Amino acid sequence: MKVVKFGGSSLASGKQIEKVFNIVNADPERKIIVVSAPGKRFSADNKVTDLLIACAEKRIQGESADDLAEAVLDRYGQIADELELGLDIKDMIREDLFTRLSSDTDDPEVFMDLIKASGEDNNAKLVAAYFQQQGVEARYVNPKEAGLLVSPEPGNAQVLPEAYENLYSLKEKDGIIIFPGFFGYSRDGQVFTFSRSGSDVTGSILAGAVKADLYENFTDVDAVYSVNPFIVESPKEIKELTYREMRELSYAGFTVLHDEALVPAFRAGIPVQIKNTNNPSAPGTRIVNERDNTNGPVIGIASDQGFCSIYVGKYLMNREVGFGRKLLTILEEYGLSYEHTPSGIDDISIILRENQFTDGVEEEILSRIQYELHADEVKIQHSLSLIMVVGEGMRQNIGTMARASKALAKAKVNMEMINQGSSEVSMMFGVQAVDEKRAVQALYNEFFAAVAAV
Numbered sequence: 001m002k003v004v005k006f007g008g009s010s011l012a013s014g015k016q017i018e019k020v021f022n023i024v025n026a027d028p029e030r031k032i033i034v035v036s037a038p039g040k041r042f043s044a045d046n047k048v049t050d051l052l053i054a055c056a057e058k059r060i061q062g063e064s065a066d067d068l069a070e071a072v073l074d075r076y077g078q079i080a081d082e083l084e085l086g087l088d089i090k091d092m093i094r095e096d097l098f099t100r101l102s103s104d105t106d107d108p109e110v111f112m113d114l115i116k117a118s119g120e121d122n123n124a125k126l127v128a129a130y131f132q133q134q135g136v137e138a139r140y141v142n143p144k145e146a147g148l149l150v151s152p153e154p155g156n157a158q159v160l161p162e163a164y165e166n167l168y169s170l171k172e173k174d175g176i177i178i179f180p181g182f183f184g185y186s187r188d189g190q191v192f193t194f195s196r197s198g199s200d201v202t203g204s205i206l207a208g209a210v211k212a213d214l215y216e217n218f219t220d221v222d223a224v225y226s227v228n229p230f231i232v233e234s235p236k237e238i239k240e241l242t243y244r245e246m247r248e249l250s251y252a253g254f255t256v257l258h259d260e261a262l263v264p265a266f267r268a269g270i271p272v273q274i275k276n277t278n279n280p281s282a283p284g285t286r287i288v289n290e291r292d293n294t295n296g297p298v299i300g301i302a303s304d305q306g307f308c309s310i311y312v313g314k315y316l317m318n319r320e321v322g323f324g325r326k327l328l329t330i331l332e333e334y335g336l337s338y339e340h341t342p343s344g345i346d347d348i349s350i351i352l353r354e355n356q357f358t359d360g361v362e363e364e365i366l367s368r369i370q371y372e373l374h375a376d377e378v379k380i381q382h383s384l385s386l387i388m389v390v391g392e393g394m395r396q397n398i399g400t401m402a403r404a405s406k407a408l409a410k411a412k413v414n415m416e417m418i419n420q421g422s423s424e425v426s427m428m429f430g431v432q433a434v435d436e437k438r439a440v441q442a443l444y445n446e447f448f449a450a451v452a453a454v
């Protein structure tokens with residue numbers, strides 16, 4: 001049995017949903033179908049989820065959200081018309097959205113999740129209606145009915161362990177199951193969503209729960225490319241990579257798969273296949289436990305912007321027991337998570353996502369570090385990009401760091417910091433955001449120009 005997830009780009013129009021139907025119909029093993037909300041039809045288009053967020057924000061501010069609600073309903077309406085689904089489904093979606101919008105906003109975050117989740121929930125109902133109209137035995141299954149229990153963390157829910165046992169019974173159901181991605185229910189019955197792009201996570205949870213043979217993730221590219229195709233033109237496709245490599249790459253900027261989506265599939269040992277809804281005969285990319293390292297040390301290069309680095313210098317820091325703990329405790333008190341901590345004997349840098357800082361907090365944290373830790377120097381550097389060079393082959397190859405540094409030097413990119421993960425499957429370079437694209441291109445030329453296929 002296969003669990004198959006279709007992303008927003010695969011469900012953005014009636015024509016796309018016809019493709020989805022043909023793909024599912026072509027393989028009787030495709031039994032559990034996870035759907036996202038309708039995504040963008042063209043680059044300047046709106047994702048339904050973004051419209052819903054704007055809708056919820058207006059209501060939270062006490063304003064009317066009718067115009068935005070109509071824009072959402074128009075997207076479903078157009079799809080239903082294209083698929084000749086009739087009025088029932090449109091009426092049902094309208095009623096559902098306005099019922100949700102009329103609920104109380106006392107807890108804005110809970111309200112936001114209720115509205116966001118409607119994107120996937122209503123799309124699953126619409127897709128199920130289309131499959132039924134085509135004469136296929138298919139039915140919408142609600143995550144509450146199926147027992148997809150999650151932690152009550154708005155916009156950042158985590159699956160609860162007992163969900164896996166509950167969801168196992170989906171295996172026994174007849175026909176095709178159309179399951180909305182992106183959200184689950186807390187133990188007391190409230191809706192909570194995963195973080196953005198979280199339908200990938202739902203697919204992986206279901207695949208793990210029913211012990212599927214394969215988790216297929218359909219999107220709008222033929223494969224996972226060795227670098228982001230918006231940075232390097234026509235980059236090499238990756239045929240196979242390991243869970244660890246993909247986890248590092250998706251965390252560091254390969255948005256094609258949610259970085260938390262691999263854990264459930266990995267724990268259950270289920271391979272993941274990335275495929276293209278618009279070109280389903282392309283083999284795609286397979287994510288597995290182990291692969292042959294035949295083509296050099298590096299499998300992919302990912303990059304992301306929006307980081308800052310807090311530098312702390314203190315003479316004899318290496319001798320001071322508890323220094324690191326005290327420093328991280330200050331960050332913890334402000335609810336900040338950090339990404340990397342490159343360090344020397346007398347200094348340490350903490351790399352964080354900039355968007356975690358609220359007004360005024362930055363100065364407060366810097367002066368607390370200076371004062372409470374008696375630091376010699378504390379400074380913050382903004383607008384950094386992190387570049388991750390990833391590959392299991394690095395463990396067996398000598399000189400990968402030297403090659404990367406040389407390529408960056410040749411491209412006149414100043415490295416602000418370097419960190420090699422203890423796992424030896426990744427190297428991190430911190431550069432100024434303005435240098436990011438040039439750096440990625442230089443690294444790509446170094447590691448992929450002469451490689452046939454990866």
Ligand SMILES: Nc1ncnc2c1ncn2[C@@H]1O[C@H](COP(=O)(O)OP(=O)(O)O)[C@@H](O)[C@H]1O
Nearest residue numbers: 007008009219220221224225227228254255256
């Ligand atoms: N290394 C990469 N390989 C393939 N796609 C990538 C990569 N990095 C970023 N992407 C982007 O990921 C997109 C697919 O993910 P997403 O937009 O979330 O699709 P979906 O709508 O299927 O959920 C691609 O269109 C591409 O722009």
Ligand SMILES: N[C@@H](CC(=O)OP(=O)(O)O)C(=O)O
Nearest residue numbers: 007008036049196197198199
């Ligand atoms: N619709 C949600 C969840 C999701 O997974 O979407 P997509 O498959 O389009 O990335 C979002 O936009 O975040």
